[in-house]
Amino acid sequence: EAEVAQSPRYKITEKSQAVAFWCDPISGHATLYWYRQILGQGPELLVQFQDESVVDDSQLPKDRFSAERLKGVDSTLKIQPAELGDSAMYLCASSPLTGGDLHEQYFGPGTRLTVT
Amino acid sequence: AQSVTQLDSQVPVFEEAPVELRCNYSSSVSVYLFWYVQYPNQGLQLLLKYLSGSTLVKGINGFEAEFNKSQTSFHLRKPSVHISDTAEYFCAVRGMDSSYKLIFGSGTRLLVRP
Numbered sequence: 001e002a003e004v005a006q007s008p009r010y011k012i013t014e015k016s017q018a019v020a021f022w023c024d025p026i027s028g029h030a031t032l033y034w035y036r037q038i039l040g041q042g043p044e045l046l047v048q049f050q051d052e053s054v055v056d057d058s059q060l061p062k063d064r065f066s067a068e069r070l071k072g073v074d075s076t077l078k079i080q081p082a083e084l085g086d087s088a089m090y091l092c093a094s095s096p097l098t099g100g101d102l103h104e105q106y107f108g109p110g111t112r113l114t115v116t
Numbered sequence: 117a118q119s120v121t122q123l124d125s126q127v128p129v130f131e132e133a134p135v136e137l138r139c140n141y142s143s144s145v146s147v148y149l150f151w152y153v154q155y156p157n158q159g160l161q162l163l164l165k166y167l168s169g170s171t172l173v174k175g176i177n178g179f180e181a182e183f184n185k186s187q188t189s190f191h192l193r194k195p196s197v198h199i200s201d202t203a204e205y206f207c208a209v210r211g212m213d214s215s216y217k218l219i220f221g222s223g224t225r226l227l228v229r230p
Contacts, residue, residue, distance in 0.1 A: 041222055042208075043206075045217055045218070103210070104162055107161070
């Protein structure tokens with residue numbers, strides 16, 4: 001069964017350092033999402049791509065966060081510089097544009113970030 | 117805009133007992149509704165979804181949910197829980213507009229005791 005891949009699974013970094021996360025969606029899924037999940041809360045959308053274009057980045061802290069999906073397939077989320085408050089689980093999800101499961105988002109295992 | 121409220125942050129229950137996890141939503145447009153489960157240090161897995169049609173929706177692992185439009189609720193139920201059902205459960209809503217944005221509740225931790 002196809003899955004969303006994310007790496008690394010865990011990352012510990014010091015504040016003010018740069019950190020990057022990678023996501024490879026299910027093959028053929030045009031829409032890709034990055035979520036941030038703070039401990040004890042539900043996921044919150046950071047950015048949504050359709051193919052290589054950003055559809056929604058209204059909740060992305062653009063002074064320190066950036067996201068790209070250059071070829072419309074895999075994606076990278078970067079934080080520079082990292083702050084203590086960025087400690088969270090970063091989840092990637094993908095969904096198709098057509099088909100019976102077009103309303104469903106498939107989630108990867110996430111990257112647990114700890115900023116010290 | 118949409119919002120989701122999961123009033124119970126934790127629900128303890130004994131094994132083989134029934135359980136209900138509550139979810140209420142608000143929206144100015146019609147919505148699609150979802151329940152996801154998250155095991156420790158893992159991503160989210162879809163349990164079930166309501167798109168249209170019958171208001172009683174059956175999902176994986178013996179879970180079901182009922183959409184109640186008048187009460188704007190989508191409560192999740194299971195008649196008999198197992199230890200392995202211990203996890204975090206999230207209710208989510210998406211408006212029937214052009215956006216695919218999911219709005220999640222804060223989650224309910226189901227703790228099944230032997």
